[in-house]
Amino acid sequence: MTLDHLDHLVFAGPSLVDAVDEIERLTGVRAAAGGRHTTTGTANALIALTVGGETGRRYLEIIGPDADAGRTASDIPTFGIRDLDAPRLAGFALRPDDLDATVARLRELGVDPGDVEPLGRRRPDGVELAWRLTRQAGNAWNGLPFLIDWLDSPHPGLGDLPRLELESFRVTAPAEDPLFAALTALGLEPGVGASSLRVELGGTRHTVLATE
Numbered sequence: 001m002t003l004d005h006l007d008h009l010v011f012a013g014p015s016l017v018d019a020v021d022e023i024e025r026l027t028g029v030r031a032a033a034g035g036r037h038t039t040t041g042t043a044n045a046l047i048a049l050t051v052g053g054e055t056g057r058r059y060l061e062i063i064g065p066d067a068d069a070g071r072t073a074s075d076i077p078t079f080g081i082r083d084l085d086a087p088r089l090a091g092f093a094l095r096p097d098d099l100d101a102t103v104a105r106l107r108e109l110g111v112d113p114g115d116v117e118p119l120g121r122r123r124p125d126g127v128e129l130a131w132r133l134t135r136q137a138g139n140a141w142n143g144l145p146f147l148i149d150w151l152d153s154p155h156p157g158l159g160d161l162p163r164l165e166l167e168s169f170r171v172t173a174p175a176e177d178p179l180f181a182a183l184t185a186l187g188l189e190p191g192v193g194a195s196s197l198r199v200e201l202g203g204t205r206h207t208v209l210a211t212e
Helices: 016-027 078-083 099-108 178-185
Strands: 006-012 032-037 042-050 059-065 088-094 115-122 128-135 146-149 163-173 196-202 206-210
Touching: 006 016, 006 078, 016 042, 016 059, 016 206, 059 078, 078 088, 088 196, 088 206, 099 115, 099 128, 099 146, 099 178, 163 178
Parallel strands: 006 059, 042 163, 088 146
Antiparallel strands: 006 088, 032 042, 032 115, 042 059, 115 128, 128 146, 163 196, 196 206
16 A cells, blocks of 8 residues: 555544643654644644655644633544543544545545535644645544645645654455445555554554554
8 A cells, every 4th residue: 555645644532632642652752732723623733754764744643622722522523532531543634636536536436525624723833724624523433534635735744843653554444335445446455344544653662553
């Protein structure tokens, strides 16, 4: 599988501080502050993901309620945060060459990735980022990645961030499920099994994260 279109992994939790602490405990790497999403009530922190030691437009997003805005997990459906009792791997994003055409293709295969919506956030340095992405049921894990187009914004994975090595990436789906065909159409070469995502990260310590 090529990782050319992998944009980012999502590690979500009912507390952003606790989720950042957990990734640091697991990997030995502490994420940098990312910014605030005013439309979803969340905030994030970021770690760049290298592959073969090479940087690219890939990163780990750690996301949780925007505590500075008084938001709590019960307010946040995004990535299933309001139903989480501990931080966990919650999904991933792909960056297709043509977002709208990819959405149409998945719908032809019987899988709806959700409508394309505009979103944005302000970085700590004041830079405004804007993007388009697919959203379905708050993007809680359903086996399908969400799709993103960063428009003219600088890509977050190319910033001055701490780094982790993405050592492996594996997604699975039931063989007869339309989800399997959708993942294949996205170039992911899924394994056969219950819907899941499993990644291995190399930092100060080797770490495995999984949705199951």
